[in-house]
Amino acid sequence: MEYTQVEELLRELCSLKGTSGAENGAAEVSAKMLQKYMPVHRDALGNVIGVREGKSPILLDAHIDQIGLIVTAIDDDGFVKIAKAGGSDIRVLTAARVLIHGKKDIFGVITSVPPHLRSSKDEGNALPFDEITIDIGMSKEEGLKYIAPGDRITFIAPFDTLLGNRIASPSVDDRAGVAAILRCLQLLEGKDNLCGIEVMFSAQEETGGSGAAAGAFNASSKEAIACDVSFASAPGVSSEKYASLGKGTLVGFAPALDYTMSKKLMQIAKEKEIPASEEVMGGRTGTNGDDIQIAGGGIKTGLLSIPIRNMHTAVEVVDLADIESTAKLMAEYIIERSEHLA
Secondary structure, eight states: OOOHHHHHHHHHHHTOOOBTTBOHHHHHHHHHHHTTTSOEEEOTTOOEEEEEOOSSOEEEEEEOOBOEEEEEEEOTTSOEEEEEESOOOGGGOTTOEEEEESSSEEEEEEOOOOGGGSOTTTTTOOOOGGGOEEEOSSOHHHHTTTOOTTOEEEEOOOOEEOSTTEEEETTHHHHHHHHHHHHHHHHHTTOOSOOOEEEEEESOTTTTSHHHHHHHHTOOOSEEEEEEEEEBOBTTBOTTTSBOTTSOEEEEEOTTSOHHHHHHHHHHHHHTTOOEEEEEOSSOOSSTHHHHTTSTTOOEEEEEEEEEESTTSSOEEEEHHHHHHHHHHHHHHHHHHHHHHO
């Protein structure tokens, strides 16, 4: 099966820049994409909010921010010092290609100590963040003309097609979730008598979830589906504990999630023959679902997750079939929910 619509959505979304707290570029374009389906605005924290009026609305959430880095200083030799902006995997930063978003975009490479010069005890160990620097090819004085502390940094890597239906790209976490919601809205086009739908492409998930907490507080919905990514099986990762790529969406079961919603999502997946499996968590989910469910007076929350490999790197791998399965299950849940409200 071809997944042209999903690939087109994901390609455009993954090309957008927007680290936590500086999501403007990604937010502005995703807002235009969402405007095809409903009126859209941005709130005080930078969340993209869409509202389609109707009975008993349901909130659909995916975060728009991506992992990255932030400039802390330029040292006397012109090397840029950094800190995390989200949970970038420190093990794969050495020699990475990056873009510093200052007064203009500046290309840089993260420096690497040659293996010949590292001590045996340091071999194979990642440098701590306070020892990592970026080479921009300028002196300190030249660099300060374009770069200042607080400027955000993103990773440079292409949107590549693997064999089958798989894609490798930066920011699949969580542009895959955003793509799934947009694809869900495509699938619902032309359907009559739907319930109300609120959409939130939330800011600042990678740095603690404050965007979802504030956005959900202002939402009218008393029920929500959070859409994020989760861990896919790979060499060195237990396939018993984590999901396989291409086998469908993951329906969350956790104390922080509404058990009735989780069961209903699995029931619909089986009835409609949508590939899906359970993902069981013993406490909080580590997603926006945790903040949404306690917003305001409380919101019943379900969670759909898309399995990816190499999470929090510049080569996150996803299967387009899993995004399509997630979108279809969301759409079918909304259709059935709407029928019960009629």
